[in-house]
Amino acid sequence: MSYFDAASAAPLHPVARQALLASLDDGWADPARLYREGRKARMLLDAAREAAAEAVGCRADEVVFTSSGTRAVHTGVGGALAGRRRVGRHLIVSSVEHSSVLHSAEVFESDGGTVTQVAVDRAGAVDPAAYEAALREDTALAVLQSANHEVGTVQPVAEVAGVCRAAGVPLLVDAAQSLGWGPVEGDWSLLTGSAHKWGGPSGVGLLVVRKGVRFAVQGPADERESGRAAGFENIPAIVAAVASLRAVRAEAAQEAVRLRELTARIRTRVPQLVPDVEVVGDPERRVPGIVTFSCLYVDGEALLHELDREGFAVSSGSSCTSSTLTPSHVLKAMGVLSEGNVRVSLPPGTAEADVERFLEVLPGTVAGVREKLGAPAPAKAVPAEEAGEVVVDSLGRRCPIPVIELAKVFGGVPVGGTVRVLSDDEAARLDIPAWCEMRGQEYVGEEPAERGSAYVVRKVS
Amino acid sequence: MSYFDAASAAPLHPVARQALLASLDDGWADPARLYREGRKARMLLDAAREAAAEAVGCRADEVVFTSSGTRAVHTGVGGALAGRRRVGRHLIVSSVEHSSVLHSAEVFESDGGTVTQVAVDRAGAVDPAAYEAALREDTALAVLQSANHEVGTVQPVAEVAGVCRAAGVPLLVDAAQSLGWGPVEGDWSLLTGSAHKWGGPSGVGLLVVRKGVRFAVQGPADERESGRAAGFENIPAIVAAVASLRAVRAEAAQEAVRLRELTARIRTRVPQLVPDVEVVGDPERRVPGIVTFSCLYVDGEALLHELDREGFAVSSGSSCTSSTLTPSHVLKAMGVLSEGNVRVSLPPGTAEADVERFLEVLPGTVAGVREKLGAPAPAKAVPAEEAGEVVVDSLGRRCPIPVIELAKVFGGVPVGGTVRVLSDDEAARLDIPAWCEMRGQEYVGEEPAERGSAYVVRKVS
Structure with a gap:
């Protein structure tokens, strides 16, 4: 089997496996306890924190181990927004963030906050100038991924961090897709990561909160992890996560x-x-x-x-x-x-x-x-004829059928003629314009229809 | 080394270790994916859920795996309170619950809710009648541990569940200390547990929400675990947790x-x-x-x-x-x-x-x-003399010094005489009356003093 889905979860790195096994014996006790087993667990946890800090490029006391990357994002976004509540209730995110960021933004919005989604170009990248333009007096936090999880595009994090820093707004970088490759550059304020993306075990996320960043943990109090990650520390998994981060970084x-x-x-x-x-x-x-x-x-x-x-x-x-x-x-x-x-x-x-x-x-x-x-054969050139309109009824048909139906009739449409595709599939709204772009045809636009929408395409060549 | 702190964390059960190792190979992929590795992970997760349900005595689709017992309590209490928000904003807990419950109650209170703490007797047990008396029209949830984590006292959970059921109020049982010994009896509505208390690995909690219980997850949306536990599932740890639960139950x-x-x-x-x-x-x-x-x-x-x-x-x-x-x-x-x-x-x-x-x-x-x-020698009988008052100044001295000072002078105090202990240590408020109880002496009471408090004790024999 060729496993080509590392961006979802990477197989466990051999070093992670070794470290996990070794620390199952020494790292299971409560690190808050005074007895030998507790002290051993505490030493493992402290050493892991030091090593994680070195890999990230921060201080050890800025590192919080969470139970997942998603949890790190939820805690980081929630804590930073609450910590700067007096400044204002405006959040900036890009439109291509991981769902954990966008869902955090939804919660913030439903709680009365305002969210600006910064658009991306066709390659999936944001423009630092767009972040700059989105900054307001009442902006509490900006969030940007280091690299996109679906298309791999690297974001201009250092530039966006600079723009945010100039405005006194903290930037949280979701580094889930890049942390195994190297530290995140630039003057960011918060950072999140997820161990199973770099070959560590499941169950470990990383949240870094730079000293001086206002942060107010939400939810019930808990003394673990400086009060920032509730629940008994999963030390064997933390040790394995950090060991594998060092190992993948070395390679x-x-x-x-x-x-x-x-x-x-x-x-x-x-x-x-x-x-x-x-x-x-x-x-x-x-x-x-x-x-x-x-x-x-x-x-x-x-x-x-x-x-x-x-x-x-x-x-x-x-x-x-x-x-x-x-x-x-x-x-x-x-x-x-x-x-x-x-x-x-x-x-x-x-x-x-x-x-x-x-x-x-x-x-x-x-x-x-x-x-x-029943997809159409590769498109053939058709001689220009009189203009006219063809209607394709794809109601009730799911992706990719509407585009297939469009392509099938398109060969017979004269240059200047239009095709009106009726569809109630959400994907058509994206895929019909994309088809036009790929084919060099004109996408006229979307019109409301009795059911679903009508997507109108004009043949230009 | 004799490890006698299983109530904090039990050493990893050999079966948990074996199951963890085996599922590190088969359970690391994303169980939401369609390919072989994803399906393998999903099968392991489904089987673990079935086995956990059998051990708890519930349906598989009522089981949610969380990242810790603390997280299970936070999610369970928060979700049940929010789900019954229309009924009211009153919560009942016992005064000896785990800190994760009491901290959840604090958050609820600071958010405008009302909390009744049901008192316990000197053995640490609640009286079902006290829960019944605490129930109100606007009670959204009651919480009770199955057994106390510090003194081991078993609570009358089935009786309290009956009382709550009669009033139409869901009862959440924190079963962290007892789940390894057997299922929780009675007609409870929600249940929580923690794998590392029964010999499973760290990083796995259990939340059970019975069908029909109103439940509204708080925080950002996430599709994992029926939307009730955000973050990538830690399947190897979940498999190990459930395998060890079955193993400890067998013994x-x-x-x-x-x-x-x-x-x-x-x-x-x-x-x-x-x-x-x-x-x-x-x-x-x-x-x-x-x-x-x-x-x-x-x-x-x-x-x-x-x-x-x-x-x-x-x-x-x-x-x-x-x-x-x-x-x-x-x-x-x-x-x-x-x-x-x-x-x-x-x-x-x-x-x-x-x-x-x-x-x-x-x-x-x-x-x-x-x-x-410098603790006093075991108490000696002293002949009755004239009544008088002795003042012991323990200001600035920490537990157990105030009680030691009290005991030292007490031998010389005549029957009928009093000792006034000045202390600014919080523990004195508990320990001086407890000392009186143990010694059969009269605890007169606490009076405010210039610094700290004065604790007055009368010698009766």
């Missing part, structure tokens, strides 16, 4: 070059091997292991199943693979195609041969899924 | 008899071996492994250090061992002596020889600590 520079070449290979060759594919995310400013592309006329769930049968574990931001029936908010914010979306995220150590085999298998797999769905 | 009946005999031996023999000791907690209705006693004229921290040097790990509810300088709220609520407090909590498998060695070592250890503190 990071070399492994980054290798994985970057492998993902670049996928970026270049997939569009050559598979027709009607859009590779998304920044081609240069990206983390080494992630590459994402979307395939027109493909049902994401079917594609994942077929790839799984071929021995590849990948994930997808297509609406047809999620329980919510809405496409990934990241792809939506970028304005790129979501149907047939595939995220390949290579764990360190991925063999070149596995990537080559993926590139061999992919074209046939995509073609097979398209054939089952 | 529970036999081990309960054995440990109950060992703790009964300590209950009986410590007062015979050590002068001026009070054994606290219910002698009969108690969990098998816990026995707690307090030694007059002893500094709890010094005693713990000496016992540690002798190879015994125990804990203490004395103020002198806590960072807050206040004695255990449990001992306070029971109205028993807190100074020189020792909790012995035996893990399953404790050898009889270790308990015997503890009984051998204890008298000399206590005597040594008393000698260093």
